[in-house]
Amino acid sequence: MGVKGKLIASVEVKCGGHSVHDIFHKKTHHIANISPSKIQHFEIHEGETVKVGSVVNWKYNDDGKDKVAKQVIEAVDPQTKSITWKVIAGDLLELYNSFTIITSCDHQWTTWTFVYEKKTEDIPEPLVLLGFVLHVTKDIEGHLLK
Template identity: 70%
Template sequence: MGVKGKLIASVEVKCEGNLIHELFHIHAHHVPNISPNFINHFEIHEGETVKVGSVVSWSYNEAGQKRYMKQLIEDIDPDMKLIRWKAIEGDVLESYNSFTIVTSSEHEWTTWTIEYEKKTEGTPEPLVLLGLVLDMTKDIEAHLLKK
């Protein structure tokens, strides 16, 4: 069994956090257009929108390299503005036995939690990926403020 870890980062947003939750829940297919430096492609493989049981994939840039992640939507809590995305395929699973990203929003804050289990003790913490989602959040915030 590998070493388990959890990274949590919250970023203050000037737009309401519920708008960011709504974007990921209903309009996630727009994220590549909103944040093209970080996200290249989004696709829903199973389900019509981001709902519990949906399977989605992302192509993204991590430290200058193209990456891919397919995720199962495990949980959506509309009251907590929370979505739990569990990796089921992709580059991240080369280094981690399990990898789950949780996004939640409240008032002026968006919080990203990455829960993971390393395959080996020498595997680095997923700090680069955490930085990517924080930068993507800033792009989304700027987009929502333009509206």
């Protein structure tokens, strides 16, 4: 059994957290156009929209390396404006036994929560990935403020 961890980071967004949530929930396919240096491609593999049970694929560039992630949407909560994405395949599972990403938004804040289990103790914490998602969030903010 690996070492479990949880990282949480919040970033203020001038456009309002609800606007960022709407991009992730209803216009996810636009993120590749909004943040092309980070996200190369997004597609819904199973399902029609980002809803519980949908399977999605991401192609992204993290720390100068092209990577992929396949995720299943485990929960969508319109009250807390949160989406729970469980990684089921891809590069993250080379280092982690499990990896879940929760995005949530509240007023002027977007919060990212990573819940993971490292395969071994010497695997680094996913701090670079946390910086990556915060950067994408700021790209979305910039897009919405135009």
